[in-house]
Amino acid sequence: MDNKRETSLVGNGLFPSKDVMLDLKNLKKVYPTPKGDYVVLEDLNLQIRKEEFVTIIGHSGCGKTTMLSMIAGLNPISGGNISVLGKHIKGPGPDRGVIFQSPSLMPWMTTLQNVMLGVNQVFPHASRAQRTDIAKYYLQKVGMEDSFNKRASELSQGMQQRVGIARAFAIKPKVLLLDEPFGMLDSLTRGELQDILIEIWNKEKITAVMITHDVDEAIFLADRVVMMTSGPKAKIGDILNIDFERPRTRKSVLEHNDYYKYRKHLIDFLEH
Numbered sequence: 001m002d003n004k005r006e007t008s009l010v011g012n013g014l015f016p017s018k019d020v021m022l023d024l025k026n027l028k029k030v031y032p033t034p035k036g037d038y039v040v041l042e043d044l045n046l047q048i049r050k051e052e053f054v055t056i057i058g059h060s061g062c063g064k065t066t067m068l069s070m071i072a073g074l075n076p077i078s079g080g081n082i083s084v085l086g087k088h089i090k091g092p093g094p095d096r097g098v099i100f101q102s103p104s105l106m107p108w109m110t111t112l113q114n115v116m117l118g119v120n121q122v123f124p125h126a127s128r129a130q131r132t133d134i135a136k137y138y139l140q141k142v143g144m145e146d147s148f149n150k151r152a153s154e155l156s157q158g159m160q161q162r163v164g165i166a167r168a169f170a171i172k173p174k175v176l177l178l179d180e181p182f183g184m185l186d187s188l189t190r191g192e193l194q195d196i197l198i199e200i201w202n203k204e205k206i207t208a209v210m211i212t213h214d215v216d217e218a219i220f221l222a223d224r225v226v227m228m229t230s231g232p233k234a235k236i237g238d239i240l241n242i243d244f245e246r247p248r249t250r251k252s253v254l255e256h257n258d259y260y261k262y263r264k265h266l267i268d269f270l271e272h
């Protein structure tokens with residue numbers, strides 16, 4: 001069995017530790033509810049390698065956002081642990097950037113000011129000119145070079161999410177966490193932003209973990225698609241390696257012989 005196939009087997013996904021960026025071990029999450037404890041995740045094990053792009057799919061309510069928010073350090077861990085480069089996380093940190101479905105920009109601030117907010121926090125010792133250059137660089141990468149001084153409240157949803165992407169990359173995280181970032185966008189805008197995201201990612205090779213409900217998006221972006229079982233006590237159900245070469249174009253992916261095989265695998269998982 002070659003290396004690539006081995007990684008698709010659940011449970012033995014143990015990579016050499018030098019290759020591992022993110023390690024979720026026996027992760028558990030319990031939410032207290034008026035009817036008693038609700039165990040959303042239990043015995044969830046997942047390793048994600050450096051420079052890997054992983055997409056997460058699973059039924060609504062299975063616990064995807066719960067898992068991602070725990071990796072972000074925004075949601076307490078009930079059991080097990082999460083480590084980044086071998087160190088257990090204790091809360092949020094600049095090593096992990098998050099892109100939410102709604103970018104929640106400061107509406108009264110300009111696009112540049114919004115991106116600068118994070119940059120100023122993470123690089124307090126850089127000069128103002130250096131910090132401005134970083135923010136402008138990423139705004140230009142997402143096609144917002146003509147809108148540095150536009151207020152966020154004047155931007156369309158797609159434009160706001162472009163700023164959200166720039167803001168996340170600009171703090172130069174080790175891991176990028178994306179919670180259905182394109183879920184609220186029309187399909188044309190969605191495609192544009194997928195292209196922008198993957199173009200920057202191809203260059204920066206940050207480890208990325210992205211939740212999506214869209215099977216095609218999951219395949220197009222990922223090195224591996226991780227499938228979560230339905231809750232309660234959700235865990236990793238299956239992992240699919242996507243062996244398409246990079247850089248990818250939508251056309252090359254759609255025309256690839258394996259595309260429908262991958263698609264069927266994911267849809268079969270979701271339907272059973």
Ligand SMILES: Nc1ncnc2c1ncn2[C@@H]1O[C@H](COP(=O)(O)OP(=O)(O)OP(=O)(O)O)[C@@H](O)[C@H]1O
Pocket residue numbers: 031032033038040058059060061062063064065066067231
């Ligand atoms: N703070 C909370 N207290 C109690 N239950 C919660 C809390 N947050 C989430 N849940 C429940 O935990 C389960 C998992 O929620 P979560 O949002 O993580 O799922 P999801 O897979 O991201 O869903 P979706 O795909 O619809 O976004 C759901 O049943 C949800 O109702």
